[in-house]
Amino acid sequence: xVVTLRDVARAAGVSPATASRAxxxxxxxxxxxxxxxxxxxxxxxxxPNRAARELITGRTGNLCLVVPDLExxxxxxxxxxxxxxxxxxxxxxxxxxxxxxxxxxxxLVGHLGAQVDGVILCSPRMTDAELDRLGKDVLDDDVPLxxxxxxxxxLPSVVIDNADGIRQxxxxxxxxxxxxxxxxxxxxxxxxxxxRRRGLEHASHGLRSIDVVDLGHFPPLFGGGVAAGxxxxxxxxxxxxxxxxxxxxxxxxxxxxxxxxxxEDVSVVGYDDIxxxxxxxxxxxxxxVPLARLGRAAVDLLIEAGSVPTATESALAAALTxxxxxxxxxxxxxxxxTGAATAPPSVLIGVELVVRASTGVASAxxxxxxx
Amino acid sequence: xVVTLRDVARAAGVSPATASRAxxxxxxxxxxxxxxxxxxxxxxxxxPNRAARELITGRTGNLCLVVPDLExxxxxxxxxxxxxxxxxxxxxxxxxxxxxxxxxxxxLVGHLGAQVDGVILCSPRMTDAELDRLGKDVLDDDVPLxxxxxxxxxLPSVVIDNADGIRQxxxxxxxxxxxxxxxxxxxxxxxxxxxRRRGLEHASHGLRSIDVVDLGHFPPLFGGGVAAGxxxxxxxxxxxxxxxxxxxxxxxxxxxxxxxxxxEDVSVVGYDDIxxxxxxxxxxxxxxVPLARLGRAAVDLLIEAGSVPTATESALAAALTxxxxxxxxxxxxxxxxTGAATAPPSVLIGVELVVRASTGVASAxxxxxxx
DNA sequence: TGCCATGCTGAAATCGCATTCATCCATCGA
DNA sequence: TCGATGGATGAATGCGATTTCAGCATGGCA
Numbered sequence: 001x002v003v004t005l006r007d008v009a010r011a012a013g014v015s016p017a018t019a020s021r022a023x024x025x026x027x028x029x030x031x032x033x034x035x036x037x038x039x040x041x042x043x044x045x046x047x048p049n050r051a052a053r054e055l056i057t058g059r060t061g062n063l064c065l066v067v068p069d070l071e072x073x074x075x076x077x078x079x080x081x082x083x084x085x086x087x088x089x090x091x092x093x094x095x096x097x098x099x100x101x102x103x104x105x106x107x108l109v110g111h112l113g114a115q116v117d118g119v120i121l122c123s124p125r126m127t128d129a130e131l132d133r134l135g136k137d138v139l140d141d142d143v144p145l146x147x148x149x150x151x152x153x154x155l156p157s158v159v160i161d162n163a164d165g166i167r168q169x170x171x172x173x174x175x176x177x178x179x180x181x182x183x184x185x186x187x188x189x190x191x192x193x194x195x196r197r198r199g200l201e202h203a204s205h206g207l208r209s210i211d212v213v214d215l216g217h218f219p220p221l222f223g224g225g226v227a228a229g230x231x232x233x234x235x236x237x238x239x240x241x242x243x244x245x246x247x248x249x250x251x252x253x254x255x256x257x258x259x260x261x262x263x264e265d266v267s268v269v270g271y272d273d274i275x276x277x278x279x280x281x282x283x284x285x286x287x288x289v290p291l292a293r294l295g296r297a298a299v300d301l302l303i304e305a306g307s308v309p310t311a312t313e314s315a316l317a318a319a320l321t322x323x324x325x326x327x328x329x330x331x332x333x334x335x336x337x338t339g340a341a342t343a344p345p346s347v348l349i350g351v352e353l354v355v356r357a358s359t360g361v362a363s364a365x366x367x368x369x370x371x
Numbered sequence: 372x373v374v375t376l377r378d379v380a381r382a383a384g385v386s387p388a389t390a391s392r393a394x395x396x397x398x399x400x401x402x403x404x405x406x407x408x409x410x411x412x413x414x415x416x417x418x419p420n421r422a423a424r425e426l427i428t429g430r431t432g433n434l435c436l437v438v439p440d441l442e443x444x445x446x447x448x449x450x451x452x453x454x455x456x457x458x459x460x461x462x463x464x465x466x467x468x469x470x471x472x473x474x475x476x477x478x479l480v481g482h483l484g485a486q487v488d489g490v491i492l493c494s495p496r497m498t499d500a501e502l503d504r505l506g507k508d509v510l511d512d513d514v515p516l517x518x519x520x521x522x523x524x525x526l527p528s529v530v531i532d533n534a535d536g537i538r539q540x541x542x543x544x545x546x547x548x549x550x551x552x553x554x555x556x557x558x559x560x561x562x563x564x565x566x567r568r569r570g571l572e573h574a575s576h577g578l579r580s581i582d583v584v585d586l587g588h589f590p591p592l593f594g595g596g597v598a599a600g601x602x603x604x605x606x607x608x609x610x611x612x613x614x615x616x617x618x619x620x621x622x623x624x625x626x627x628x629x630x631x632x633x634x635e636d637v638s639v640v641g642y643d644d645i646x647x648x649x650x651x652x653x654x655x656x657x658x659x660v661p662l663a664r665l666g667r668a669a670v671d672l673l674i675e676a677g678s679v680p681t682a683t684e685s686a687l688a689a690a691l692t693x694x695x696x697x698x699x700x701x702x703x704x705x706x707x708x709t710g711a712a713t714a715p716p717s718v719l720i721g722v723e724l725v726v727r728a729s730t731g732v733a734s735a736x737x738x739x740x741x742x
Numbered sequence: 743t744g745c746c747a748t749g750c751t752g753a754a755a756t757c758g759c760a761t762t763c764a765t766c767c768a769t770c771g772a
Numbered sequence: 773t774c775g776a777t778g779g780a781t782g783a784a785t786g787c788g789a790t791t792t793c794a795g796c797a798t799g800g801c802a
Contacts, residue, residue, distance in 0.1 A: 002511065004758060015782045020760060030780060050486045051425035052758035055787045060422070062465070070451040071646075073444065080441040083468050092483055094433070095466040097454050112463055115421045140373065222650065249650050256652070275442075276647045279593065279620050281627070375788060386752045391790060401750060423788035426757045 003046045012040040023048070058142070059309065063299065064094040064116040066108050068123055072220070073274040074244065074291070078122055078148065081295020089299065089310050091117070100219075102126040102189065106134060113139045118302045123149040125189045131155070144306025148298050150191045156305035156344035158298045161351050162192055163199030165287035168353035169241055169269045170203040170210075172285070177362035178239040178267060180211040184228040184251060186220045186243035193217070193243050196271070200241065213237050218247055225250015233260055238267065238362045245270035245277050245286055252280060252358065263360030273354060282357030289351050297347050305344055374417045383411040394419070429513070430680065434670065435465040435487040437479050439494055443591070444645040445615065445662070449493055449519065452666020460670065460681050462488070471590075473497040473560065477505060484510045489673045494520040496560045502526070515677025519669050521562040527676040527715035529669045532722050533563055534570030536658035539724035540612055540640045541574040541581075543656070548733035549610040549638060551582045555599040555622060557591045557614035564588070564614050567642070571612065584608050589618055596621015604631055609638065609733045616641035616648050616657055623651060623729065634731030644725060653728030660722050668718050676715055 009019035014037060021028045022037035023046075029037070040046075054060050063086050067075040079095055086093045094112050098105040102125045113119050119139065124131060124147065131152050139145055147157035173181055183200055186193035197214075204210045215231045218224030225247040232240045232251055242248035248270030255262055262268055262282055270277060273288035303310060380390035385408060393400045393408035394417075400408070425431050434457050438446040450466060457464045465483050469476040473496045484490050490510065495502060495518065502523050510516055518528035544552055554571055557564035568585075575581045586602045589595035596618040603611045603622055613619035619641030626633055633639055633653055641648060644659035674681060 005760095006758080016759080017761080017782055017784095018780085021781090024760080028780080033780085047485055049426070049758050051422045051431070052787090053760075054422035055420070055426055055758080055789090056760050058787085070454065071444070071447050073442070073447075076442050076444075076447040079466070080468055083441065083466060084470075087467070092465050092486065093467070094463050095450070095454060096458070096464070097451055099455075114418055115463070222646065253650065275593065276650055279624065279647055280650055281652070376790095377788080387789080388752055388754090388791080389750080392751090395790080399750075404750085420788050423757090424790075426759090426788080427790045429757085 003044045004049070005046070008037065008041045008044055008046050011044060012037045059117055060115055061091055062094055062116040063091045063302070064096065064109075064112045064119045066096045066098055066105060066112070066119065066121050066124075068098050068100045068105075068125060070095070070097045072246070073276065074272050074289075075122060077274070077291035078295050078298075081292040082120060082299055083295075084292070085296040085299035089303065091299075091310075098125070100125060100187070102130065106130055106138060109134055109145070110138045113143050113145075116143065117308045118144045118146065118306050120146050120148060120298050120302055121150075122147075122298075123190070123192065125187065127189070128152060144302055144308065146298060146302040146305065148294065151346065154344060156301055157346045158294060158301055158349060159346060160192065160289050160294070160349050162195035163202060165271060165289075165351040165353070166196050166199035166241065167203040168351075169271075169285075169287055170200065170207070172353055172355065172359065173239045173241075173267060173269065174207050174210060176239075176267065176359060179209055179362070180213065180237045180239075182213045182215045182232055182235050182237035182240040184215045184225070184232070184240055184242045184247055185217045186247070188217045190220070190243075196243065215240070218243070220244050221246050222250040222253070225252070226254045229254025229258070232266060233258055238265075239269070239359070240266060241269050241271075243271060245272045245274045245284060248284055248286065248358075249276060249280060252282075252284065262358055265363055267359040267362070269359060278356070285356045285359040286354060287351050288354045290349060294349050297349065301345065301347055374415045375420070376417070379408065379412045379415055379417050382415060383408045430488055431486055432462055433465055433487040434462045434673070435467070435480075435483040435490045437467045437469055437476060437483070437490065437492050437495075439469050439471045439476075439496060441466070441468045443617070444647065445643050446493060448645070448662035449666050449669075452663040453491060453670055454666075455663070456667040456670040460674065462670075462681075469496070471496060471558070473501065477501055477509060480505055480516070481509045484514050484516075487514065488679045489515045489517065489677050491517050491519060491669050491673055492521075493518075493669075494561070494563065496558065498560070499523060515673055515679060517669060517673040517676065519665065522717065525715060527672055527717060529665060529672055529718045529720060531563065531660055531665070531720050533566040534573060536642060536660075536722040536724070537567050537570035537612065538574040539722075540642075540656075540658060541571065541578070543724055543726065543730065544610045544612075544638060544640065545578050545581060547610075547638065547730060550580055550733070551584065551608045551610075553584045553586045553603055553606050553608035553611040555586045555596070555603070555611055555613045555618055556588045557618070559588045561591070561614075567614060586611070589614070591615050592617050593621040593624070596623070597625045600625025600629070603637060604629055609636075610640070610730070611637060612640050612642075614642060616643045616645045616655060619655055619657065619729075620647060620651060623653075623655065633729050636734055638730040638733070640730060649727070656727045656730040657725060658722050659725045661720060665720050668720065672716065672718055 005019050006016055009016040019037050022034045026034050065079060065082050069075055083093045096108040096112060098108055105124055105126050109119055135145055145155055147155050151157050151159055204212050213235050215228055218228050220243060229251040242251055248268050252262060252268055260266055270284045270286035273286045277284040277286050376390050377387055380387040390408050393405045397405050436453050440446055454464045467479040467483060469479055476495055476497050480490055506516055516526055518526050520530060522528050522530055575583050584606050586599055589599050591614060600622040613622055619639050623633060623639055631637055641655045641657035644657045648655040648657050
């Protein structure tokens with residue numbers, strides 16, 4: 001029923017060894033014979049058995065992506081980018097949703113890590129200790145692990161320039177006259193939230209008579225923003241920075257419901273620039289992150305840092321996907337690269353503030369209240 | 372370095388055959404010996420090699436999901452549901468994004484179908500002929516294919532009750548006094564769009580002096596809705612049904628930009644009830660689809676119809692995931708089941724209109740203009 | 743007591759492919 | 773002309789698990 005390499009060899013009148021070489025190491029076979037075998041393979045509709053190949057080469061041709069929540073537009077975009085790049089390189093992608101659960105994260109990495117050539121762990125909620133354990137005990141030594149949105153010694157990573165994004169946002173608000181700014185943070189364990197807080201502190205140090213109010217931690221979802229909205233209203237700030245757009249949208253909605261005008265009374269800034277940011281009114285001022293590029297960079301760095309041989313499919317498959325392979329070939333622009341020769345490389349993804357309608361000049365009333 | 376079954380066997384003082392049985396067919400081994408082997412396996416940290424197992428059993432323990440666009444919140448939600456259910460049943464999930472391209476769809480199913488136990492194809496854009504070819508030539512006979520959001524003879528499927536959703540929406544608008552209703556359709560090849568058009572026609576037949584205006588086909592995205600918005604304004608309808616929420620949101624946005632008030636001047640109804648539907652104002656009246664349930668149903672039906680043995684992991688792994696397996700064990704509520712003994716089963720997922728702020732009583736002005 | 747059924751166990755075959763090793767032939771240099 | 777060289781090929785091996793098949797004991801039954 002199913003065509004095996006033996007069948008091809010028999011039909012082509014060569015040994016299985018030669019057939020194998022003709023398809024996956026073409027230079028080792030005499031040109032005439034090679035082409036003949038390839039033709040026969042095509043005619044018979046031969047498809048190499050991945051399990052058999054994997055068993056002997058140890059490579060699966062699969063990568064794995066673990067995200068906290070597939071439904072979150074931020075992660076959906078990352079997944080889309082990663083998937084596209086992986087496919088362009090000849091890999092299939094296993095996707096897992098960790099449901100914002102640190103324990104589930106390690107479990108998934110453990111399970112899936114055993115059947116892939118590399119793992120991309122996006123915005124892990126787990127602790128550094130657990131992260132350490134992953135690299136050591138859970139994963140095989142030859143399965144590289146790459147982090148997105150998190151730095152950890154010994155692991156390659158792709159991170160967003162959080163500090164710079166926050167800096168741009170704060171500068172923008174400061175220029176509009178805001179002097180008392182709230183920060184609505186993300187989940188407690190979130191590394192990027194910690195980064196942004198640090199960036200916020202650093203940015204505000206350089207500005208005169210600015211006051212930063214920590215509004216606390218919230219789930220990075222619309223619902224979290226609704227809760228945060230009340231704190232915003234109560235805190236007397238004239239502007240608020242949200243950990244991400246979903247949170248910002250929730251704040252926007254709550255403020256509107258309470259009759260607080262945006263941006264007249266309070267300015268709101270998000271982070272990520274998800275599609276929904278332009279759907280609401282006022283449209284959300286936010287920090288835009290090139291998510292597709294981030295996804296590409298993640299795959300490329302994983303392959304490179306882990307020295308994963310890009311799926312050297314059979315000559316057959318290679319020909320099939322050649323066009324495909326170049327379609328997405330735009331190189332990821334790595335804004336910066338840190339790390340010495342020994343340290344694993346990290347790529348820093350630059351971000352950009354995009355000013356829309358949710359930010360405006362600080363209200364006089366609040367300014368007076370302040371003074 | 373890596374522990375193999377031989378190692379376990381040697382350490383336990385039994386043959387590889389017995390070790391294998393102790394782990395994956397426990398009843399064939401004497402209790403004492405069985406427990407001993409399992410203990411040794413645990414101590415040694417034995418993890419069965421999936422490739423080797425797959426080679427001989429032919430089962431991979433993977434499922435595959437192909438969607439037109441991972442970033443579309445509708446598909447993201449489906450993917451989340453499918454992933455969760457797959458994992459609960461012990462499967463890993465390969466996810467592929469077809470980029471709304473029918474050709475890419477078949478290519479992906481072909482590539483990935485070779486390395487999974489089943490394929491879920493969501494909202495395929497391909498023609499019926501291509502779909503036929505998939506089942507026959509592209510996929511192995513023992514790899515079941517399930518469709519979501521599409522019916523096709525010979526293939527099991529999970530579909531939304533499009534006709535009923537549209538009927539509910541039309542009835543709602545009719546009750547509000549609307550007599551001239553526009554329909555902004557989805558992509559040309561979309562099966563669900565065809566369904567909804569048919570449902571619309573059917574529903575309107577039953578209502579007196581109602582007038583349905585076909586506004587054409589649009590990409591099922593926000594941008595498509597912006598274009599549709601102008602047609603809505605020009606067509607003189609008092610209400611519009613959009614093929615999905617993204618489209619509806621685009622229409623909403625465009626109408627607002629043109630000074631058309633919603634719902635005072637025009638009522639807008641979406642479909643799907645994506646999260647963003649509640650984020651805008653006026654909040655979108657729409658047809659809510661239980662997407663998580665849909666995802667679950669898809670996996671369950673695929674397993675059942677394709678008689679895919681649920682990954683009978685080794686006793687070891689089974690024990691590990693036992694808790695996990697029950698966590699999501701809520702049975703999918705299949706609203707209805709069609710199909711005779713020979714025809715593959717289909718599950719119909721019921722939907723429900725949720726009325727929000729984007730629909731209201733038909734404006735007197737437009738009513739007069741009509742009369 | 744003898745024989746068969748039953749229950750466990752181990753040796754060995756197998757899955758499909760890549761790869762090492764040995765072989766063969768042609769070619770080149772001396 | 774002969775040996776050396778090297779390129780092309782085939783036979784054989786092994787990856788790690790499952791699964792047949794045969795063997796061995798034990799217990800039941802006549």
